[in-house]
Amino acid sequence: MTSEQQYIEFYREASDLIKNKSCGVMNAVRDEAFETFQQLGFPSKKVERYRYTDVDAAFAPNYGISFAPLTVKPSLYIFNIKDAPIDVAPYYHKVADRLDAITALNTALVHDALLVYVPKNTKVADPIVVDNWLRGTAATMMNRRILIVMEQGADATIIINDHAADKQRFLTTQVIEVFCHDNARLDLYEIEETTPLCSRFSNVYIHEGRDCSVKHNSITLFNGQTRNLCDVYLRGENSEVTLNGCAIGSGSQRIDNNTLIRHEVPHCTSSELYKYVVDDKSVGAFAGKILVEKDAQKTESQETNANLCASSEARMFTQPMLEIYADDVKCAHGSTVGVMDEVALFYMRQRGIPEAEARTLLKNAFMGQVIDQIKNEPLRQRLYVKVEKRFRGELDKCDDCRLCK
Amino acid sequence: MLEIKNLHAKVGDKEILKGINLTIGDGEIHALMGTNGAGKSTLSNVIVGNPAYEVTEGSITFNGQNLLTMNTEERAHAGIFMSFQAPIEIPGVSMTNFMRAAVNARRQAQGKEPLKSTDFLKLMREKRKLVEIDQKLMNRSVNEGFSGGERKRNEIFQMAMLEPTFCILDETDSGLDVDALRIVAEGFNKLRTAETAAIVITHYQRLLDYIQPDFVHVLMGGKIVKTGTAALARQIEEQGFDWIKEELA
Numbered sequence: 037m038t039s040e041q042q043y044i045e046f047y048r049e050a051s052d053l054i055k056n057k058s059c060g061v062m063n064a065v066r067d068e069a070f071e072t073f074q075q076l077g078f079p080s081k082k083v084e085r086y087r088y089t090d091v092d093a094a095f096a097p098n099y100g101i102s103f104a105p106l107t108v109k110p111s112l113y114i115f116n117i118k119d120a121p122i123d124v125a126p127y128y129h130k131v132a133d134r135l136d137a138i139t140a141l142n143t144a145l146v147h148d149a150l151l152v153y154v155p156k157n158t159k160v161a162d163p164i165v166v167d168n169w170l171r172g173t174a175a176t177m178m179n180r181r182i183l184i185v186m187e188q189g190a191d192a193t194i195i196i197n198d199h200a201a202d203k204q205r206f207l208t209t210q211v212i213e214v215f216c217h218d219n220a221r222l223d224l225y226e227i228e229e230t231t232p233l234c235s236r237f238s239n240v241y242i243h244e245g246r247d248c249s250v251k252h253n254s255i256t257l258f259n260g261q262t263r264n265l266c267d268v269y270l271r272g273e274n275s276e277v278t279l280n281g282c283a284i285g286s287g288s289q290r291i292d293n294n295t296l297i298r299h300e301v302p303h304c305t306s307s308e309l310y311k312y313v314v315d316d317k318s319v320g321a322f323a324g325k326i327l328v329e330k331d332a333q334k335t336e337s338q339e340t341n342a343n344l345c346a347s348s349e350a351r352m353f354t355q356p357m358l359e360i361y362a363d364d365v366k367c368a369h370g371s372t373v374g375v376m377d378e379v380a381l382f383y384m385r386q387r388g389i390p391e392a393e394a395r396t397l398l399k400n401a402f403m404g405q406v407i408d409q410i411k412n413e414p415l416r417q418r419l420y421v422k423v424e425k426r427f428r429g430e431l432d433k434c435d436d437c438r439l440c441k
Numbered sequence: 442m443l444e445i446k447n448l449h450a451k452v453g454d455k456e457i458l459k460g461i462n463l464t465i466g467d468g469e470i471h472a473l474m475g476t477n478g479a480g481k482s483t484l485s486n487v488i489v490g491n492p493a494y495e496v497t498e499g500s501i502t503f504n505g506q507n508l509l510t511m512n513t514e515e516r517a518h519a520g521i522f523m524s525f526q527a528p529i530e531i532p533g534v535s536m537t538n539f540m541r542a543a544v545n546a547r548r549q550a551q552g553k554e555p556l557k558s559t560d561f562l563k564l565m566r567e568k569r570k571l572v573e574i575d576q577k578l579m580n581r582s583v584n585e586g587f588s589g590g591e592r593k594r595n596e597i598f599q600m601a602m603l604e605p606t607f608c609i610l611d612e613t614d615s616g617l618d619v620d621a622l623r624i625v626a627e628g629f630n631k632l633r634t635a636e637t638a639a640i641v642i643t644h645y646q647r648l649l650d651y652i653q654p655d656f657v658h659v660l661m662g663g664k665i666v667k668t669g670t671a672a673l674a675r676q677i678e679e680q681g682f683d684w685i686k687e688e689l690a
């Protein structure tokens with residue numbers, strides 16, 4: 037029996053139960069998503085976008101699937117999808133890639149969803165914060181779904197934090213769909229700070245209309261195995277997107293980021309910077325494609341992936357890709373994999389800075405370049421501290437976790 | 442203070458030092474001269490413990506301690522400092538954080554508490570004045586965008602912050618204009634005491650006019666081939682090294 041079989045059997049038995057717990061808009065696409073999953077199965081490493089992660093192995097263990105209800109803190113902009121103030125059918129499972137097996141599985145199994153809705157011309161001053169807590173007394177699978185609708189001229193910062201409350205094995209699938217109407221601005225931060233027992237499969241899909249500006253920041257501070265996908269569709273002129281990522285691996289952690297920016301129309305700008313520090317026996321992978329379609333003239337795009345292998349046993353795979361079908365574009369991409377700068381280490385040690393501390397300073401300096409770009413000041417300051425703690429090995433006891441206090 | 446006996450060292454497969462003997466007492470200044478590639482920087486790096494260089498024979502003792510069993514940072518904590526011939530940039534590490542880490546590491550090794558932030562900043566201000574280095578440079582990353590002269594000043598500033606007992610100035614004068622040379626040399630002299638000593642590597646008499654050497658050594662073929670007083674440096678300035686080669690031949 038392959039890994040998908042247990043999920044297929046589970047769905048056959050439990051689909052009515054899931055539908056009962058869920059709502060019309062989610063159930064409307066559920067069976068179709070299940071059919072898709074059944075046909076595709078889990079992607080093997082031969083599937084281009086899943087080259088660096090063994091999906092089958094991650095889903096093979098026996099997890100209890102959680103159907104705990106979503107608890108939503110009352111807020112002006114956050115809703116349980118069942119209480120949506122707008123019709124979400126035009127968005128739900130419409131932005132996502134329906135032919136991705138993980139997205140299909142998530143859509144089949146997820147019973148509850150979070151909606152972040154920012155109405156027309158509304159500028160939200162404070163960041164909208166979503167805290168995800170993994171809880172369980174046995175190995176648990178969580179399926180999470182977030183829909184973000186930014187109406188015309190809406191402007192917001194959203195911070196999504198992932199924590200694990202229990203030292204337990206967790207498997208998470210997550211699908212985030214973002215729909216930005218014309219003139220919308222969004223800063224979306226995702227910060228994972230879980231445990232080595234956690235496996236995470238997250239797929240983020242972003243649609244941008246005209247004159248939009250979106251920044252997505254994916255920060256993996258502490259994890260087990262993480263596979264993040266982020267797809268951006270630039271569908272209106274004069275829009276821009278920035279994709280930034282910061283990934284820190286140690287022990288035997290694995291971090292795989294896979295991005296696609298699809299320029300479908302002229303006059304859009306994209307910029308991407310992902311940085312990794314991999315230490316011990318950890319493995320990092322980055323694959324980012326910029327796709328410029330034939331009508332997307334005057335596209336400007338810049339993609340950079342810079343990596344630091346801090347130990348001889350750490351591994352980094354990097355694959356920046358450009359696919360251009362238009363002729364009047366400015367695109368650049370590149371990647372580097374470096375090791376610790378021995379000359380700088382010696383300079384610092386000559387001044388009396390112990391080697392371990394010197395290494396921490398260099399790693400921190402390397403990552404600082406991504407954190408510097410975070411616009412939200414309190415978050416930026418918090419991340420400087422967190423990243424430094426992470427490199428000092430002080431982060432595994434989640435310090436601002438309310439449960440541990 | 443420092444005693445080097447029959448020191449042999451190599452970098453890669455290349456033997457560069459072939460039996461150095463040198464004794465430096467408290468309060469002394471030793472000038473080290475020699476043609477490009479003679480091994481002056483190699484000797485400096487070996488004394489401070491650069492892991493890129495391998496000692497194959499001989500000994501170095503510092504105030505009775507065997508230096509060769511100590512790592513780079515332990516030697517620094519013992520009071521050894523090198524002003525680099527070519528100080529490098531460390532992007533992303535601010536001068537302030539770099540100095541704070543260095544000062545506090547030294548204090549920790551001495552069993553002292555880390556400096557309070559206000560005291561640390563006060564110390565920075567005081568020492569900056571000594572070499573007239575601009576505050577603006579302190580907010581930058583280490584040596585990033587510093588001119589050649591600013592980097593050399595920065596070396597002496599760091600020396601002032603760390604108050605070493607034994608210093609090596611490796612061509613600290615090259616790249617400095619006349620005024621900067623005077624400021625840096627005078628700064629260095631203010632830091633000297635009867636308990637400190639130094640090796641000053643230079644090609645030029647103009648530095649030795651400020652920092653007067655007790656001894657002048659010539660390094661050639663991996664060995665110290667000639668030792669004299671300040672007069673030897675003046676002779677080298679006028680006549681170069683050829684006459685020493687001839688003497689040896």
Ligand SMILES: Nc1ncnc2c1ncn2[C@@H]1O[C@H](COP(=O)(O)OP(=O)(O)O)[C@@H](O)[C@H]1O
Binds near residue numbers: 453457481
């Ligand atoms: N890190 C190194 N790798 C390879 N060769 C080196 C290295 N450092 C020094 N050397 C070589 O050792 C010799 C002595 O160099 P150095 O000590 O820098 O001379 P000096 O400072 O007297 O000009 C030169 O031939 C130089 O090329």
Ligand SMILES: [Mg+2]
Binds near residue numbers: 482611
């Ligand atoms: Mg030299």
